[in-house]
Amino acid sequence: AQRVTQPEKLLSVFKGAPVELKCNYSYSGSPELFWYVQYSRQRLQLLLRHISRESIKGFTADLNKGETSFHLKKPFAQEEDSAMYYCALMNFGNEKLTFGTGTRLTIIP
Template identity: 90%
Template structure:
């Protein structure tokens, strides 16, 4: 069965520091990977997806099929990046997403 693992529950950094939010997955087929974000008192929303290969709010994520990873990175964190981040996987042919358990990022001033 497919699974998404976010090994860290919490990450606290200072403003301007680099951040990497880890995501590993297990799926034998060709997955589609996403990062969703939930800011305080806001609804969950899509941050980026691997097929877009774009940078959103300074964040990037590269799908590494060899390591089965989809880590989210930002070179210089900002206070407004503080939020819950969820990695999610969609298997080929399915409409469903499998979410990781989430990670709380805190960026301190």
């Protein structure tokens, strides 16, 4: 069975400090992984997906198949990064997303 684990429910980081949100997964096939973000009073939205290899709002994430991880990183945190972050895995061939439990990131001014 596929599973996504986000070990930190809460994470507080000072403004300007590096951010790393952890995500580990278990999946028997070749995974497609995503990070979704939900800012206060906004809907859930896609932040980035691993196949696009883009940097969105300064965030990057590298898929490490050996460690089955897809950690989200940003070198310098900004106050507007405070939000709920979800790591998700998609089944190949359909659009079922399996989400982790989420990490609430708070940036301390």
